[in-house]
Amino acid sequence: MKQVICIHWGTKYGPRYINRLYGMVARNITPPFRFVCFCDDPAGIREEVETRPLPQIDYEIPKTKTGIWPKSRLWGPRLADMSGPVLFLDLDLVITGSLDPFFDYGDPEDVILSRNPSNPLERLGQTSVFRFPVGKLEPLQAKFRVDPLGVAETYRYEQRFVTRNAPGGVKLFPRGWVIHFRRDCRRTTPLNYFLPPKLPAQARIVIFPGHLTPEDAIAGRYGPKRAESAGGHLRLLFDGSRRKGGPITHLRHFIRPAPWVAEHWRE
Known part of the structure; x- marks a missing residue:
C-alpha cells in the first residue's frame, strides 16, 4: 500500500489545492494507495481523500519570517492509524510523471528528501517532497519541543533542520525527479x-x-x-x-x- 500525505491549516490554499493534489496523485500512481490529509477543516475536500485532524502537539509553533514549522506536527510517534513509509507532498506542487519510483527508491527505513537547488554548496534537502517512516522523526520533534523559536532561528528553514538532524542521516531522491x-x-x-x-x-x-x-x-x-x-x-x-x-x-x-x-x- 503506497501512502501519500499532505497537511493543511489556515486559509492560504483551501480545499481546491487538496482536491487537485489528489487528482494528480491518482493519475500518476499505481494502486493500491492511500491519500491522507491532516487538516484543521475538512469542509469542501473530495470524498476520496481521507481527512484526519492535525496531529496534536504540546508546544507552540514559532512565528518566523522563514520556514514552514507547522510541518513539525508530522514528526511525532504516530500519524493517525498509519505505519511504515509515507510520501509527503506540499499542496502547491504539480505532478507531471509517475510517483511509483518514490516508493521503490532506497530502503523503507530511509528518510529521503528531494534536492534543494538553492544552496549548491550545501548538501541540503527539500521537504516539499520527502519520504519517511512514521515515527522515525520523533527525535527531531523532541529536540524542537525544547526550544522551538531557538531551533527556528538557528536553522531558518525546517528542511535544513531535518537534513542535519534526521536519525541515521538523510538520502536524496535522484536529480531531476x-x-x-x-x-x-x-x-x-x-x-x-x-x-x-x-x-x-x-x-x-x-x-x-x-x-x-x-x-x-x-x-x-x-x-x-x-x-x-x-x-x-x-x-x-x-x-x-x-x-x-x-x-x-x-x-x-x-x-x-x-x-x-x-x-x-x-x-
Whole structure:
C-alpha cells in the first residue's frame, strides 16, 4: 500500500489545492494507495481523500519570517492509524510523471528528501517532497519541543533542520525527479518574453517555492499583482514606484503562460 500525505491549516490554499493534489496523485500512481490529509477543516475536500485532524502537539509553533514549522506536527510517534513509509507532498506542487519510483527508491527505513537547488554548496534537502517512516522523526520533534523559536532561528528553514538532524542521516531522491519551477522551468532573459516555461523530460514533480504558484504559471505572471503581458511588464521598467528591484531583476521576472501546468494541475 503506497501512502501519500499532505497537511493543511489556515486559509492560504483551501480545499481546491487538496482536491487537485489528489487528482494528480491518482493519475500518476499505481494502486493500491492511500491519500491522507491532516487538516484543521475538512469542509469542501473530495470524498476520496481521507481527512484526519492535525496531529496534536504540546508546544507552540514559532512565528518566523522563514520556514514552514507547522510541518513539525508530522514528526511525532504516530500519524493517525498509519505505519511504515509515507510520501509527503506540499499542496502547491504539480505532478507531471509517475510517483511509483518514490516508493521503490532506497530502503523503507530511509528518510529521503528531494534536492534543494538553492544552496549548491550545501548538501541540503527539500521537504516539499520527502519520504519517511512514521515515527522515525520523533527525535527531531523532541529536540524542537525544547526550544522551538531557538531551533527556528538557528536553522531558518525546517528542511535544513531535518537534513542535519534526521536519525541515521538523510538520502536524496535522484536529480531531476523533483524540479524547481523558477530555477529549472522558466526561460532565461530575453527568451522568457518569447517562449513559455519548459518542462524537462525527466521531471516527475515540479515544486513552487517562494511567491510563484501554479496559478501564476498558468496565467503567465511572476507573482500576484504582476503584469500578465510582455508589453505591460516592460512598461513598468520605467516606473520605479511600481517596479520591484532593479532593471535587470525586473527584466528577469517575467514568464509567459505555461499550458503544461494547466494540463497537469487539475482534479
